[in-house]
Amino acid sequence: xxxxxxxxxxxxxxxxxxxxxxxxxxxxxxxxxxxxxxxxxxxxxxxxxxxxxxxxxxxxxxxxxxxxxxxxxxxxxxxxxxxxxxxxxxxxxxxxxxxxxxxxxxxxxxxxxxxxxxxxxxxxxxxxxxxxxxxxxxxxxxxxxxxxxxxxxxxxxxxxxxxxxxxxxxxxxxxxxxxxxxxxxxxxxxxxxxxxxxxxxxxxxxxxxxxxxxxxxxxxxxxxxxxxxxxxxxxxxxxxxxxxxxxxxxxxxxxxxx
Numbered sequence: 001x002x003x004x005x006x007x008x009x010x011x012x013x014x015x016x017x018x019x020x021x022x023x024x025x026x027x028x029x030x031x032x033x034x035x036x037x038x039x040x041x042x043x044x045x046x047x048x049x050x051x052x053x054x055x056x057x058x059x060x061x062x063x064x065x066x067x068x069x070x071x072x073x074x075x076x077x078x079x080x081x082x083x084x085x086x087x088x089x090x091x092x093x094x095x096x097x098x099x100x101x102x103x104x105x106x107x108x109x110x111x112x113x114x115x116x117x118x119x120x121x122x123x124x125x126x127x128x129x130x131x132x133x134x135x136x137x138x139x140x141x142x143x144x145x146x147x148x149x150x151x152x153x154x155x156x157x158x159x160x161x162x163x164x165x166x167x168x169x170x171x172x173x174x175x176x177x178x179x180x181x182x183x184x185x186x187x188x189x190x191x192x193x194x195x196x197x198x199x200x201x202x203x204x205x206x207x208x209x210x211x212x213x214x215x216x217x218x219x220x221x222x223x224x225x226x227x228x229x230x231x232x233x234x235x236x237x238x239x240x241x242x243x244x245x246x247x248x249x250x251x252x253x254x255x256x257x258x
Contacts, residue, residue: 030054
């Protein structure tokens with residue numbers, strides 16, 4: 001199911017023609033439309049059409065915090081100072097404070113640690129580095145990475161990840177990208193990235209993604225969000241073929257785990 005074809009469908013068509021929720025292998029009837037990435041991740045909520053999927057209310061509700069955290073991280077970018085950006089970020093930070101207890105405290109380095117981080121990384125004095133390796137942030141961004149994998153698997157193959165399958169995921173901060181910690185092999189295996197495009201409206205500066213299909217219905221994917229973070233993963237119809245052997249390093253999300 002190509003992106004152009006998906007764009008042409010109305011939300012009613014997506015639900016009517018879909019095989020059920022993409023996140024629980026169709027165990028539940030899809031009654032909601034999932035935008036992946038979510039609308040709130042884009043400046044001024046100006047998200048081009050595309051990458052819209054059938055999802056059940058339960059999976060959509062349970063992963064709302066992961067979408068919110070990813071949207072926040074996508075908006076915390078260097079040198080973004082437009083009025084729309086500041087207004088969006090203020091609203092998102094308030095929502096995170098209310099709905100994801102402990103996250104903002106976890107990400108706050110404190111003045112002393114901020115100063116050390118600036119010196120170590122060569123960050124300008126007017127920027128505020130954040131901690132990006134805490135357990136709360138890690139949990140939500142990995143969940144988001146898995147959601148994107150399930151969505152792209154359906155977008156590319158037209159089939160749901162079955163109960164035997166799953167997505168094995170990882171994510172990278174902008175600091176890791178600057179330090180060359182994104183594996184070169186990962187990017188070199190993928191074609192030039194795409195983005196969401198609707199007429200002249202392009203989200204290329206905010207979201208880019210790429211994927212490649214492998215043997216036995218594996219799908220490798222990588223997506224970057226502004227200058228903030230990136231997610232990657234591998235989806236599989238049968239997680240025992242390759243994914244299970246690496247579960248000690250990278251978590252696996254199965255249908256229904258959301």
